[in-house]
Amino acid sequence: MTQNVRVALVGLDSSHADHYVRLLNVERRFPGVRVTVLADGSPGRVADLAAASTAAGARVRSGRPDDVTSVDAVIVAHRAGRLHRTAALPFVRAGLPVLVDKPFTASVADAEELVAAARASGAVLFSCSALRFMPGVARLRAEAAGLGEVTDLTVTGPADPGSAHDGLFFLGIHLVETARALLGGDAGLAWGEPAVGRDEDGVTATVRATADGRDVVVRLRFVDPALHPAQPFHTVVTTTGGSVEGELEVGPDYLEPVLAHFLAQVTGTAASEAADGLVGPVALLAAITAGLEGPAHLVPGEPAAPTVRG
Numbered sequence: 001m002t003q004n005v006r007v008a009l010v011g012l013d014s015s016h017a018d019h020y021v022r023l024l025n026v027e028r029r030f031p032g033v034r035v036t037v038l039a040d041g042s043p044g045r046v047a048d049l050a051a052a053s054t055a056a057g058a059r060v061r062s063g064r065p066d067d068v069t070s071v072d073a074v075i076v077a078h079r080a081g082r083l084h085r086t087a088a089l090p091f092v093r094a095g096l097p098v099l100v101d102k103p104f105t106a107s108v109a110d111a112e113e114l115v116a117a118a119r120a121s122g123a124v125l126f127s128c129s130a131l132r133f134m135p136g137v138a139r140l141r142a143e144a145a146g147l148g149e150v151t152d153l154t155v156t157g158p159a160d161p162g163s164a165h166d167g168l169f170f171l172g173i174h175l176v177e178t179a180r181a182l183l184g185g186d187a188g189l190a191w192g193e194p195a196v197g198r199d200e201d202g203v204t205a206t207v208r209a210t211a212d213g214r215d216v217v218v219r220l221r222f223v224d225p226a227l228h229p230a231q232p233f234h235t236v237v238t239t240t241g242g243s244v245e246g247e248l249e250v251g252p253d254y255l256e257p258v259l260a261h262f263l264a265q266v267t268g269t270a271a272s273e274a275a276d277g278l279v280g281p282v283a284l285l286a287a288i289t290a291g292l293e294g295p296a297h298l299v300p301g302e303p304a305a306p307t308v309r310g
Contacts, residue, residue, distance in 0.1 A: 003267045005033040008063060008071040010087050011078030012041025012049060016101050019255045020075055021049050025058035029256060030263055037063035037071055040078070040087060068094040073266050075099045080165045081106035085114055088125075092117045097124035099262040103173040103285070104278050106166035111282040118275045124265045125275040129177035131233060133257035136248040137181050140237055144182070148241030152217045153209075155179050157233040159222035161203055161292055168203070168222060169285050174233060175220045176281045178248065182237060183211040183218075185277075191284045194220075196291030201227060205288045220288070 009020055023029045035053065038046050038060055046062050053060045063070070065087055074091045076084050081103035091098050092114060104127035105111040118125035131137065144150055159172040183189055192208040202223040209216045223231045236245040264270035 003032055005073050006036040006071045008037040008074045009035045010039045010065050010076050012045040014077050014079040016077050021053055025053040026056040034058055039063045040065035066090040073097040077101040081169050085110035092123045095121040095123045097266045100127040102129050103169040106169045108283050108286050111279045115275045124272045126262045129174045130254040130258050131174045131178045132181045134248050141182050143244040144237040144239050148239040150216050150239050152238035154219040154236040156221035158225035158231045172285055179218050188212050194288050
């Protein structure tokens, strides 16, 4: 990539901010693309990130979280998704490309407002879990395709419904996006109403997904990371001809493919993804969270028909 792109990094409390500065300013994985503005972070975080960048010869400055005039693209990276609408909206309305770190938002209303703003302004609006691009996901999908049609899918990983960072939204998005990727993405994908239950180790949501006209029973197993701190992301894909399974290894550069995908849309080397697909995962997590507030009614294999698109 040779096109110069000035990036504002808004929201600095997550470790992902360190990764973005490392990949763009320190190691310069994307020539011409630099974080030039740091915004919406504590003075200490601004100083630390600026020092790391300056030591690598890339100067940055502190800026306002709504400065839309001095950058070409924006990364919104707060840990809490409930902060993302307010942070991203001025940039989206101004037509700037915006990458929203996971989770996209922590409410359906926020997700829909951002998507509507992107539709109105024509801005590139992108968000995803890094697990979507993990080699293990592509491998499992290819192996499953060689066996037959997918009938059941189980994704297990760490997520705490009591997390201060929006409960299941914070890490649960990884499980939803992994399932989404294994089902083939957004085209023709719809989620049903989840059946939700708790046990001593975590939460299980069972939901019927329709993908390419096929119904698939999806089980999302959110394991309490306080009880199981080494819990990996694990997937089992059952098809008409057998099953495949495996752990999804997350390496140190897990955000690099997310950046690559976003920047390809920014520079026009790849078509922009339809922002409408950002609402579905948020809606599913919202439904699972709502299910936790009522009586447990987990009925494996008997979830409701799909009602949520994407």
